[in-house]
Amino acid sequence: MLDLRLEAQAGQPLVEQIVTGLRGQIDDRVLRSGHRLPPIRRFAEHYGVSRFTVVEAYERLVALGYVQSRRGSGFYVAQRAPTVPAANHAPLSDRAVDVAWMLRRALDAPPDQLRASDGHLPPTWLDDEALRRQIRAIARDEGARLTRYGQAQGWLPLREQLCVRLAEMDVAARPEQIVLTQGATQALDLVARYLVRPGDAVLVEDPGYYNFFGNLRLLGARLIGVPRGPNGPDVEAMEKLAAEHKPRLFFLQSALHNPTGGDLSPALAHRILQCAERHDFLIIEDDIYGDMQAQTSTRLATLDQLTRVIYVGGFSKTLSANLRVGFLAASPDLAQTIGDVKTLCVVSSSEFAERVVWGLLVEGQFRRYMERVRQRLEAARSGAQRMMERVGLELWGEPKGGMFLWARIPGVEDAAPLAEAAAKEGILIAPGHIFRPQMQASPFLRLNAAYASDKRLERFLAQALD
Amino acid sequence: MLDLRLEAQAGQPLVEQIVTGLRGQIDDRVLRSGHRLPPIRRFAEHYGVSRFTVVEAYERLVALGYVQSRRGSGFYVAQRAPTVPAANHAPLSDRAVDVAWMLRRALDAPPDQLRASDGHLPPTWLDDEALRRQIRAIARDEGARLTRYGQAQGWLPLREQLCVRLAEMDVAARPEQIVLTQGATQALDLVARYLVRPGDAVLVEDPGYYNFFGNLRLLGARLIGVPRGPNGPDVEAMEKLAAEHKPRLFFLQSALHNPTGGDLSPALAHRILQCAERHDFLIIEDDIYGDMQAQTSTRLATLDQLTRVIYVGGFSKTLSANLRVGFLAASPDLAQTIGDVKTLCVVSSSEFAERVVWGLLVEGQFRRYMERVRQRLEAARSGAQRMMERVGLELWGEPKGGMFLWARIPGVEDAAPLAEAAAKEGILIAPGHIFRPQMQASPFLRLNAAYASDKRLERFLAQALD
Numbered sequence: 001m002l003d004l005r006l007e008a009q010a011g012q013p014l015v016e017q018i019v020t021g022l023r024g025q026i027d028d029r030v031l032r033s034g035h036r037l038p039p040i041r042r043f044a045e046h047y048g049v050s051r052f053t054v055v056e057a058y059e060r061l062v063a064l065g066y067v068q069s070r071r072g073s074g075f076y077v078a079q080r081a082p083t084v085p086a087a088n089h090a091p092l093s094d095r096a097v098d099v100a101w102m103l104r105r106a107l108d109a110p111p112d113q114l115r116a117s118d119g120h121l122p123p124t125w126l127d128d129e130a131l132r133r134q135i136r137a138i139a140r141d142e143g144a145r146l147t148r149y150g151q152a153q154g155w156l157p158l159r160e161q162l163c164v165r166l167a168e169m170d171v172a173a174r175p176e177q178i179v180l181t182q183g184a185t186q187a188l189d190l191v192a193r194y195l196v197r198p199g200d201a202v203l204v205e206d207p208g209y210y211n212f213f214g215n216l217r218l219l220g221a222r223l224i225g226v227p228r229g230p231n232g233p234d235v236e237a238m239e240k241l242a243a244e245h246k247p248r249l250f251f252l253q254s255a256l257h258n259p260t261g262g263d264l265s266p267a268l269a270h271r272i273l274q275c276a277e278r279h280d281f282l283i284i285e286d287d288i289y290g291d292m293q294a295q296t297s298t299r300l301a302t303l304d305q306l307t308r309v310i311y312v313g314g315f316s317k318t319l320s321a322n323l324r325v326g327f328l329a330a331s332p333d334l335a336q337t338i339g340d341v342k343t344l345c346v347v348s349s350s351e352f353a354e355r356v357v358w359g360l361l362v363e364g365q366f367r368r369y370m371e372r373v374r375q376r377l378e379a380a381r382s383g384a385q386r387m388m389e390r391v392g393l394e395l396w397g398e399p400k401g402g403m404f405l406w407a408r409i410p411g412v413e414d415a416a417p418l419a420e421a422a423a424k425e426g427i428l429i430a431p432g433h434i435f436r437p438q439m440q441a442s443p444f445l446r447l448n449a450a451y452a453s454d455k456r457l458e459r460f461l462a463q464a465l466d
Numbered sequence: 467m468l469d470l471r472l473e474a475q476a477g478q479p480l481v482e483q484i485v486t487g488l489r490g491q492i493d494d495r496v497l498r499s500g501h502r503l504p505p506i507r508r509f510a511e512h513y514g515v516s517r518f519t520v521v522e523a524y525e526r527l528v529a530l531g532y533v534q535s536r537r538g539s540g541f542y543v544a545q546r547a548p549t550v551p552a553a554n555h556a557p558l559s560d561r562a563v564d565v566a567w568m569l570r571r572a573l574d575a576p577p578d579q580l581r582a583s584d585g586h587l588p589p590t591w592l593d594d595e596a597l598r599r600q601i602r603a604i605a606r607d608e609g610a611r612l613t614r615y616g617q618a619q620g621w622l623p624l625r626e627q628l629c630v631r632l633a634e635m636d637v638a639a640r641p642e643q644i645v646l647t648q649g650a651t652q653a654l655d656l657v658a659r660y661l662v663r664p665g666d667a668v669l670v671e672d673p674g675y676y677n678f679f680g681n682l683r684l685l686g687a688r689l690i691g692v693p694r695g696p697n698g699p700d701v702e703a704m705e706k707l708a709a710e711h712k713p714r715l716f717f718l719q720s721a722l723h724n725p726t727g728g729d730l731s732p733a734l735a736h737r738i739l740q741c742a743e744r745h746d747f748l749i750i751e752d753d754i755y756g757d758m759q760a761q762t763s764t765r766l767a768t769l770d771q772l773t774r775v776i777y778v779g780g781f782s783k784t785l786s787a788n789l790r791v792g793f794l795a796a797s798p799d800l801a802q803t804i805g806d807v808k809t810l811c812v813v814s815s816s817e818f819a820e821r822v823v824w825g826l827l828v829e830g831q832f833r834r835y836m837e838r839v840r841q842r843l844e845a846a847r848s849g850a851q852r853m854m855e856r857v858g859l860e861l862w863g864e865p866k867g868g869m870f871l872w873a874r875i876p877g878v879e880d881a882a883p884l885a886e887a888a889a890k891e892g893i894l895i896a897p898g899h900i901f902r903p904q905m906q907a908s909p910f911l912r913l914n915a916a917y918a919s920d921k922r923l924e925r926f927l928a929q930a931l932d
Contacts, residue, residue, distance in 0.1 A: 005608060012603055012825055020623070024609025064622075100806030104618040107814055126613040132605045135612075135818075137478055139601040142471060143490025146601075147592040149787040152570040156530075157486070182648050182790075182812050189811045193684070198664065215810045218659070316813075321615040324648075324816045340566030344681045345655045346648045347782075348573055350790045350819065352601075359478055 001038060001046050003030070014049050018057035019064075026066050026077055027111045028123075037067065037075040079112075099214030102434055109428060116422070116457045117430035118448045119258070120317050121403060125376060125450065127360075127369050131320055134359040138352065150351035153339040154180020154327070158358040162313075162327055165361075171301045171311065177335045179342060180349050184288045184314030184326035188212050191284055191310055191328060192249075194341050196221045201245035205233055207406075207435035207442070209258050209286060212251060223437035226250075228260060230397040232268035235275060242279040249282050255297050256289035256402035259435050259446035263297035263400045273300060276308050283309045288326075291318050291370050292377065292402045306331055315357050318370065323353040377403055377449060384452035391461040396444065405447045409465065414441035418464055427460055467504060467512050469496075480515050484523035485530075492532050492543055493577050494589075503533065503541040565680030568900055575894060582888070582923045583896035584914045585724070586783050587869060591842060591916065593826075593835050597786055600825040604818065616817035619805040620646020620793070624824040628779075628793055631827075637767045637777065643801045645808060646815050650754045650780030650792035654678050657750055657776055657794060658715075660807050662687045667711035671699055673872075673901035673908070675724050675752065678717060689903035692716075694726060696863040698734035701741060708745040715748050721763050722755035722868035725901050725912040729763035729866045739766060742774050749775045754792075757784050757836055758843065758868045772797055781823050784836065789819040843869055843915060850918035857927040862910065871913045875931065880907035884930055893926055 004021045006014055025031045037043070037058065044051045058075050061067035068078045109115060138144050153159065159175040166173045181187040192212075196202060198220030204213060206225030216223055224245050227234040233252060241247075250272070254264035264272075276283055285300045290313065301311040306329055314326030330338065342349075360366060384405055388395055393407040409415055419431035432442025451457070470487045472480055491497045503509070503524065510517045524541050527533035534544045575581060604610050619625065625641040632639045647653040658678075662668060664686030670679060672691030682689055690711050693700040699718060707713075716738070720730035730738075742749055751766045756779065767777040772795055780792030796804065808815075826832060850871055854861055859873040875881055885897040898908025917923070 003608075005606070007606075012607075013828065013830075016828060017607075020607060021609040024607075024611060027611065100809050103809040103813065104806065107615055107618040107809065120614070123611065123614045128613055131612050135605040136602060137473075139598045139605065140471070140473075141478075141483075141486060141490075142469070143487040145490065145493065145589065146597050146788050147594055147786045148586070148589045149573055149782070152573040182815075186812045211810065211813065218807065218810055316615070320613045321814075322612050322816055322818050324812065324814070340570065341684065343566050343569040343573065344677065344684055346652045346790065347569065347677065348787075348790070349648075350788055350816065352788050353816065353819075362479065362482055364479075 001042075004047070006047050006049065014053050015057045015060065018049075018054070019060050022057070022061060023064070023066055029111050031077050033077050033079045033112065035077040036073075037077070039074055099210050099217075099434070102430070103211060103214075106428060112426060114427045114451065114454055114456050116427050116448065116451050116454070117446045118428070118451060120321055121373065122450050125373060126318075126320065127365075130360060130363070130365065130369070131356065134356045134363070137359060138355050141355075144352070144355055146352055150348040150354065152343050152348060153178065153335070154349050155351045155354035155358065158325075158354045158361075159327075161358055161361050162329070166301075166311070166329060169296060169299055169302050171299070171305065171329070173306060173329045174332070177306060177329050177332055179328050179330075179335055179339045180354055181314075181326045181328065181342065182324040182346065182349055183316050183321075184286065184312050185211060185215075186324075186346075187312045187314070187326050187328040188251075188284060188286065189215055190338050190341050190345065191312070191330075192216060192219055192221070193345070194338055195249055195282065197248075200249075201247040203238065203241060203245075203247045203250040203281070204437050205252050205257070206437055207259055207432060207444070208251070208437070209253060210434045212286075213437055216251075225437040228257065228262070230260070230262050231265040232262070233272065235268055235271045238272070239275055242275055242281065246279070247281045249284060250276060251284045251286065252300075253286045253289070254299055255287055255293055256400065256404070258289065259404050259430070259432075259444075260396060260406040261399035261402050261404040262397060263293075264300075266298040269298045269300055269303055273304055273308065281308075284312060285309050286312045288312070288314050288317055289402050292374060294374055294401060297400070301329070310334065315360075318373070319357060319360050319366075323356055324350070325353050325357045374401065377401065380449040380453065381405065384447060384449040387452055387458050387461075388447075391458060392465045393461065399449075403448050403450055405449055405452070406444055407447060408443050409445065412443050415443055415445045416441070419445065421464060422460055425456075425460055427457060467508075470513070472513050472515065480519050481522045481526065484515075484520070485526045488523070488527060489530070489532055495577050497543050499543050499545045499578070501543040503543070505540055565676050565683075565900070568896070569677060569680075572894060578892060580893045580917065580920055580922050582893050582914065582917050582920070583912045584894070584917060586787055587839065588916050591839060592784075592786065593831075596826060596829065596831065596835070597822065600822045600829070603825060604821050607821075610818070610821055612818055616814040616820065618809050618814060619644065619801070620815050621817045621820035621824065624791075624820045624827075625793075627824055627827050628795070632767075632777070632795060635762060635765055635768050637765070637771065637795070639772060639795045640798070643772060643795050643798055645794050645796075645801055645805045646820055647780075647792045647794065647808065648790040648812065648815055649782050649787075650752065650778050651677060651681075652790075652812075653778045653780070653792050653794040654717075654750065654752065655681055656804050656807050656811065657778070657796075658682060658685055658687070659811070660804055661715055661748065663714075666715075667713040669704065669707060669711075669713045669716040669747070670903050671718050671723070672903055673725055673898060673910070674717070674903070675719060676900045678752070679903055682717075691903040694723065694728070696726070696728050697731040698728070699738065701734055701737045704738070705741055708741055708747065712745070713747045715750060716742060717750045717752065718766075719752045719755070720765055721753055721759055722866065722870070724755065725870050725896070725898075725910075726862060726872040727865035727868050727870040728863060729759075730766075732764040735764045735766055735769055739770055739774065747774075751775050751777050753777060753779045754783055755868050758840060760840055760867060763866075767795070776800065781826075784839070785823060785826050789822055790816070791819050791823045840867065843867065846915040846919065847871065850913060850915040853918055853924050853927075854913075857924060858931045859911075859927065865915075869914050869916055871915055871918070872910055873913060874909050875911065878909050881909055881911045882907070885911065887930060888926055891922075891926055893923060
């Protein structure tokens with residue numbers, strides 16, 4: 001029988017409980033396509049619900065495309081859950097330059113796709129139980145105010161906790177210098193909205209975090225790519241580009257850089273800040289993967305103490321991407337102004353979600369949990385490296401940590417055709433050009449070590465690179 | 467003894483449980499300033515915790531400014547919780563034209579302030595218990611995926627449920643035409659970001675929803691005010707202004723308009739759509755207060771069927787402002803594109819929050835609950851009207867429903883000085899100029915019927931208008 005828990009007393013009607021439960025298991029591939037669902041009568045008897053309830057639930061699942069009814073033989077899990085809007089079925093080549101489409105493709109990928117380049121850890125690696133424990137604790141907490149708006153800059157205790165964490169990196173910040181946001185992405189968005197006007201030049205890393213490139217394009221910014229080396233951006237090139245383009249802003253990831261996995265060296269950090277001062281631009285330091293580091297590498301915010309540097313972080317990669325909790329830390333005036341921009345764009349963030357994250361941080365198990373994640377990632381990375389050697393992919397530099405492997409396909413100029421071929425086989429691979437400011441062709445691709453052990457990937461790559 | 471529940475087994479440390487519990491009660495004025503907290507020994511014995519725990523909790527509360535320690539006599543609830551960032555203490559007159567500041571002032575108002583003009587219902591009116599029940603149900607729901615990103619346009623079952631609700635207003639929409647957002651405000655923001663370029667003219671109602679005016683100014687839009695009458699915008703004026711300014715967009719609230727409380731008449735609705743077609747602009751219909759209507763008045767989306775109209779709604783006013791769940795419904799292409807803008811700005815919204823709202827909607831008690839709210843509001847409105855007659859405020863038209871009363875101060879040109887005087891006495895009153903596109907002086911002010919029964923307000927108004 002199925003692993004379902006139905007509760008007649010729960011707020012949710014039984015039909016909904018069955019539909020939601022089965023959908024979740026189908027999405028998570030606990031129930032795979034072709035699996036036969038229990039006959040209506042047996043289901044009804046086993047769970048002590050009426051047959052009408054079961055019929056209604058099965059029919060809703062059929063309507064949603066999760067289940068097929070085969071006349072005479074019963075109900076079966078369908079080939080794939082069609083949760084992807086029709087427009088997304090356009091072939092990759094048609095919209096390869098569309099960052100939003102890339103993202104949507106990843107977000108709405110049917111469960112049977114292999115997310116070989118995914119930007120986050122497999123959901124099973126995250127501590128779902130601790131998350132649910134916190135949620136239950138807050139649902140019981142009489143002091144928690146769950147119906148009203150949160151404070152403008154976000155829930156004070158979490159901002160206080162973030163100050164403690166920043167202090168561990170020798171960054172001195174007060175709670176009024178923190179603005180809590182809907183994930184780190186919104187922190188980047190709010191900063192850009194306030195600082196970037198159409199036509200402004202913005203220095204970005206090449207390659208770099210493509211989603212924010214799309215966001216900057218949306219604002220009409222001119223993206224100026226600074227080559228990213230194994231130890232950080234090429235400062236000579238940066239100096240010339242800054243002199244030529246008079247940028248408003250420089251955006252980088254110092255630690256566990258996406259997509260290359262590299263860290264910023266102290267010497268380059270120092271020179272970047274000198275360059276910023278000479279050419280008077282601000283810096284957004286995106287530290288979304290920082291908690292995955294065993295030893296903390298140099299942060300610009302540590303040297304600069306939030307004068308020119310706006311530090312951005314979040315918990316989507318480590319605690320939950322679902323809660324949408326991120327933050328920025330900046331000089332008091334800038335934080336206050338960006339807090340004002342936040343109120344104009346979303347009024348406030350979710351105090352509930354902020355309480356959950358706060359609870360997970362103060363619970364004291366966060367460090368141990370991250371240690372486990374790091375160990376798993378280390379094993380996954382070495383496994384992935386061996387696989388890449390077997391199939392003949394050339395790794396770019398030794399990855400310092402984290403989930404990303406940046407690898408080159410020998411003898412080709414553009415990895416896009418490989419990604420297209422992979423997509424046709426249900427394997428999502430992010431080709432290098434996606435990570436480049438002008439989407440120039442690139443022989444590289446980004447793999448997520450946590451997914452690289454899937455044999456389908458090795459089989460595909462071995463064939464494709466043969 | 468205090469009404470506190472401490473659980474040694476909860477995820478949260480005992481000290482945090484005490485601090486959070488007491489903070490909540492002080493914020494909610496369950497414990498009022500001057501109230502003496504139990505002596506450390508008695509507290510420790512009563513709750514079976516160590517004295518160190520109590521000392522640490524009390525000291526944290528002192529550090530946070532919630533509690534004062536008076537030598538020799540113990541711990542007392544402090545005068546006010548200083549949760550307001552320093553910058554907010556600037557006098558109203560200094561920053562009266564700053565919408566974001568107005569909002570922040572309301573969001574971060576200390577608990578002892580009277581929110582006489584608040585934009586939402588008193589938290590005690592909302593169904594906190596139903597909310598907590600849903601949250602617990604989802605924390606138990608094995609099928610719920612709480613660690614990963616949600617779908618690009620938001621959780622499908624809620625989008626399906628919203629289609630059902632739209633159908634009840636005779637608006638036909640498919641789930642792919644819905645984009646779930648971080649509150650209705652973000653829906654407005656995403657639409658504006660996609661459609662409005664710096665210098666574009668946008669028609670808005672005068673008076674109208676000031677937060678979105680601030681958002682449009684942030685985008686560099688030119689705000690063109692269309693006078694709002696008791697039955698909707700002045701269409702003759704609108705026709706002239708549209709011909710002159712070639713607007714990209716018209717933003718209005720058809721039902722229970724903020725701040726006047728009026729509804730849109732069918733005839734004006736029809737003529738607005740004709741005008742939009744003649745001058746080829748799109749319309750944002752913000753229906754955030756719609757669920758508070760006893761009888762549904764005309765919606766533009768019902769006539770237009772989401773061709774020119776982008777319909778925006780949310781649940782911050784009715785279910786929880788804390789979860790941040792809103793949505794927009796638009797033509798399939800527009801919805802898809804705005805969904806792409808959403809991924810670039812925030813990646814995705816919180817599936818968890820969307821599941822909570824979905825649960826509250828399908829639970830079947832939403833209608834009954836809204837009926838209770840409507841009855842309370844009706845009583846509150848008539849009480850407020852009588853109070854306004856007593857103090858000599860002139861009501862602008864008969865309010866059709868909802869929480870807002872739009873009233874004129876006889877014999878003055880500008881209500882701002884009154885609002886400033888009120889602020890000095892801890893009474894937050896929204897002066898009319900805030901709701902005007904160019905912040906022109908206005909003799910009106912907006913009152914929230916649910917707070918109008920507070921004697922402090924009548925006393926202040928009687929004196930001020932004497």
